[in-house]
Amino acid sequence: MEMPGTSYASTLALGSAVTEGVAVIHTQGEVDVVTAAELQGALEETVARHQCTVLIVDLSDVNFLASAGLAVLMRCSDNLSDRQCRFLVVANSPATVRPLELTGLTEALEVYDSVEAALATV
Template identity: 35%
Template sequence: MSASSPVPHGSANTLVTELTRPAAGVVLLVVEGEVDTLTAPALGEALTGLVATDPESATVAVDLSGVGFLASSGLAALIHAAHRAGAQGRALHLVGGSRAVTRPLEVTGSDRLFTLHADLSALLGEGATG
């Protein structure tokens, strides 16, 4: 399964998301670009699709290693998705992310809502078993 949905708000405000299955039992949303007020709605839609993935036993993760900026609107979309995943009894995993992405998570304490992984191999080592 692979779907790409660019958000055309000009070259500086383009967010690309792609839903993939890098391993059995793992569904990964790869996000590239800047997450700001203009692109956060597209991130929210992509996260809704991710969390709605069947089976509910699948590990759901977001790869943020291609994100250079995370505004509060993007953080809110991630938090909302974490709560939806939690209501299903599963964690939302976050992969990678620059300091510009991890710092807002840490400052707000919302990093505790996610299972964090340094890179995709760390996720797959853990996620492929469950």
């Protein structure tokens, strides 16, 4: 039940940088049922527009990662493997690492603790 005067809108800010076939999507805020579609759209648009060979999603500034966000990461990984594009995830806080670990996605995805560490593998 929603209390009068309360708001449950979540926020997500997205930014991107593309250099020599490597795209980095920076995320900030919450990745939940409200914002997951926005993240998925940004990932798909970046890949379609830039023909990248590597896509890095940086969750360093994400303070909440819900199951809807985890599903987006897995869908993106599956879609990119068909396109011969590596998908790397940067997660370095309990808010992002813990959900990835609890669901076993640290085994299914390439997860790094910084963008620099991810870029070093490219």
